Amino acid sequence: MADFEIKDLRASVEGREILKGVSLAISRGEVHAVMGPNGSGKSTLSHTLMGHPGYTVDGGSVIFKGQNVLELEPDERARLGMFLAFQYPVVVPGISMANFLRTAMNSKRGYDGKDKSKQVTPKEFRGLLKGELEVLHMDDSFLPRYINDGFSGGEKKRAEILQMAMLKPEIAILDETDSGLDIDSIKFVAEAVNRMRGPELGILIITHYTRILEFIKPDFVHVLVDGKFVLSGGPEVAERLEKTGYAEWGKEETAQPEEVA
Ligand code: ADP
């Protein structure tokens, strides 16, 4: 059995069935890519996996560490080792990036304000941050700012990956982290993700375009159309999409790189 098993997952949004039986097995150490045209259900999959309250689970299971995570609250899923980098990160006025990162790390380590041995020390926090900020080509000036407040599109996406690097999940879902990024930002993000790759981490990269997969080489590629996987295979699936797009499933959209502004 894989470390993270999605079985026949069905989910709906506002009464409309979107995921129509999705099964996927991810083990730590593997990188899976999910590709699909707009509206195929990619973000519905990421939100349902993480427990977004706007998405209703209609059936199926997601087993991780012996638990059906669909029965857990989002924070419990995060503590268990799951992480989601949002396609559209939200602004959270009033909470600084530094405060947020430190609180999230403490919470994941089980620090409840009492047992100081579980607390991330200021020195450890600064040391970890410094290295990750460098890889992502971000500077210290982000830290006192409110979460995503006034960040450019690329900065928001890099801030998501910074959270991932600090929280060290075991299953990470990246929902279109590449969309809206210029080529340099894609490279920085890919470099940071590649640094985290290893036997402890399973990654699910959700993307519309093949470009990020040139930098983060997937082990497996799955094509999602209308809430179902229509094709799964190795990296050659992405190469095929690069040439044909999603046309063979009746979708006109291209899977080739979007124009960079
Ligand atoms: P993708 O990420 O592949 O572009 P989504 O999962 O975001 O696709 O959307 C799948 C379908 O679900 C779309 O038709 C979209 O309009 C619908 N949908 C997603 N989220 C919502 C929502 N919050 N309210 C209403 N419809 C939604």
Ligand code: MG
């Ligand atoms: Mg989406």
